Amino acid sequence: MSITIHIYDDNAALRQSLEQLLDLSGEFIITGSFDQFIAPAAMPDIILMDIDMPGISGIDAVKKIRSFNKKVPIIMLTVFDDNTHILEAICAGASGYLLKKSISEKLVPSIKEMIAEGATLSPSVAKMIIQSMQKTPVKEQYHFSSREKEILEWLCRGNSYKMIAAGLNISFETVRTHIKHIYEKLQVRSATEAVSKAINEKLI
Amino acid sequence: MSITIHIYDDNAALRQSLEQLLDLSGEFIITGSFDQFIAPAAMPDIILMDIDMPGISGIDAVKKIRSFNKKVPIIMLTVFDDNTHILEAICAGASGYLLKKSISEKLVPSIKEMIAEGATLSPSVAKMIIQSMQKTPVKEQYHFSSREKEILEWLCRGNSYKMIAAGLNISFETVRTHIKHIYEKLQVRSATEAVSKAINEKLI
DNA sequence: AGCAACCTCCCCAATTAGGGTGATGATAAA
DNA sequence: TTTATCATCACCCTAATTGGGGAGGTTGCT
Numbered sequence: 001m002s003i004t005i006h007i008y009d010d011n012a013a014l015r016q017s018l019e020q021l022l023d024l025s026g027e028f029i030i031t032g033s034f035d036q037f038i039a040p041a042a043m044p045d046i047i048l049m050d051i052d053m054p055g056i057s058g059i060d061a062v063k064k065i066r067s068f069n070k071k072v073p074i075i076m077l078t079v080f081d082d083n084t085h086i087l088e089a090i091c092a093g094a095s096g097y098l099l100k101k102s103i104s105e106k107l108v109p110s111i112k113e114m115i116a117e118g119a120t121l122s123p124s125v126a127k128m129i130i131q132s133m134q135k136t137p138v139k140e141q142y143h144f145s146s147r148e149k150e151i152l153e154w155l156c157r158g159n160s161y162k163m164i165a166a167g168l169n170i171s172f173e174t175v176r177t178h179i180k181h182i183y184e185k186l187q188v189r190s191a192t193e194a195v196s197k198a199i200n201e202k203l204i
Numbered sequence: 205m206s207i208t209i210h211i212y213d214d215n216a217a218l219r220q221s222l223e224q225l226l227d228l229s230g231e232f233i234i235t236g237s238f239d240q241f242i243a244p245a246a247m248p249d250i251i252l253m254d255i256d257m258p259g260i261s262g263i264d265a266v267k268k269i270r271s272f273n274k275k276v277p278i279i280m281l282t283v284f285d286d287n288t289h290i291l292e293a294i295c296a297g298a299s300g301y302l303l304k305k306s307i308s309e310k311l312v313p314s315i316k317e318m319i320a321e322g323a324t325l326s327p328s329v330a331k332m333i334i335q336s337m338q339k340t341p342v343k344e345q346y347h348f349s350s351r352e353k354e355i356l357e358w359l360c361r362g363n364s365y366k367m368i369a370a371g372l373n374i375s376f377e378t379v380r381t382h383i384k385h386i387y388e389k390l391q392v393r394s395a396t397e398a399v400s401k402a403i404n405e406k407l408i
Numbered sequence: 409a410g411c412a413a414c415c416t417c418c419c420c421a422a423t424t425a426g427g428g429t430g431a432t433g434a435t436a437a438a
Numbered sequence: 439t440t441t442a443t444c445a446t447c448a449c450c451c452t453a454a455t456t457g458g459g460g461a462g463g464t465t466g467c468t
Contacts, residue, residue, distance in 0.1 A: 114327075119331030121325060121330040133337075134296075147413075176456080189457075192363075349446080375448060375449085381448075382446085384426075395424075
């Protein structure tokens, strides 16, 4: 029961050393090795994908693959420790992340982990992802009153002024006043702007 | 240079085995071991926190700690493989996650990883987090047309109908028509509802 | 007394929502 | 080929909601 693998990397030297590493362990069969993205005829068990390829980037390649196959595990390979690309790749549907500097010791364990557990993340990537998930504590710069926070939450749940007034047992006009103050503090001029800013900046 | 550690767990037996494990390695000093959350006088280098304690839960304890200390690494311990608690803990500010079943082999490596890299995640937890970040592919149930998607995005960025019309070079009334269709498909009756639904369900 | 948060009310203008109708072109089904 | 269906675009009218401005009050804290 060998594991079939496709490799996408524009760097021929790295591709060779990947192939050698996988060969050495004896548990893998490389069924494809490409210097750019090519839609495969048959899906392998695992895909290794360089994030930074000329032409179609690794991230775009992941999107293309995910458009017709949601399951095949894709491990991204990168020299970067750069967060935007990593988060983009994860959101596009990559299932794991391996920094190139740690390939020699971690490639085979990572692939096994991926098959056993469904994902693999190097700790530094895990840190990045955890940070991006945590509510940014810095953003307490708007100093809303508790009433304003409350009303902003109601607004973000799609309630009209009327519904908020009824729900909080205050008058319609009072709701309007609070919302005016919220707009001033958020520097916005409409409910949709306020809602999108509140959700995206994790104020709620 | 020993590493100081606090342990919070209501299970005395587990607490003891944690202490023994840490003792054995000789690199750690347990400066506190509690069966419930107590605000520590001095911060240790690392905190181990059971997620499921009576009284103040581990998640609430993380929130309390994070309210005055953003940096101390907190590793959550749990028997559960249950996603909601795990994601909650991460959002509350936990920096790592360890399943209790793998404590014996992974506790010490995880702590070292945490100190070296700033985070540690067991692969199954990593999988969960990755899945929660990826756009839910199931939710393609609304079958928006491409124009509708486009307009929904503009709306979510806080644009008024006028701005959308100008930006897309179509008439105001056409924008309205599309938005009516979007509301029908999303089953909402206002822009704020549409925006919050779109953002929360990752439609954009 | 001064201040801030919270509440109330007013007016007016702008925007948004709900109900239609109708034309076009592209695509699929009969 | 004709008939549907759908997306796109456009317009009408009316009603409801929202946004911007102002003028007041109460309460509690300093």
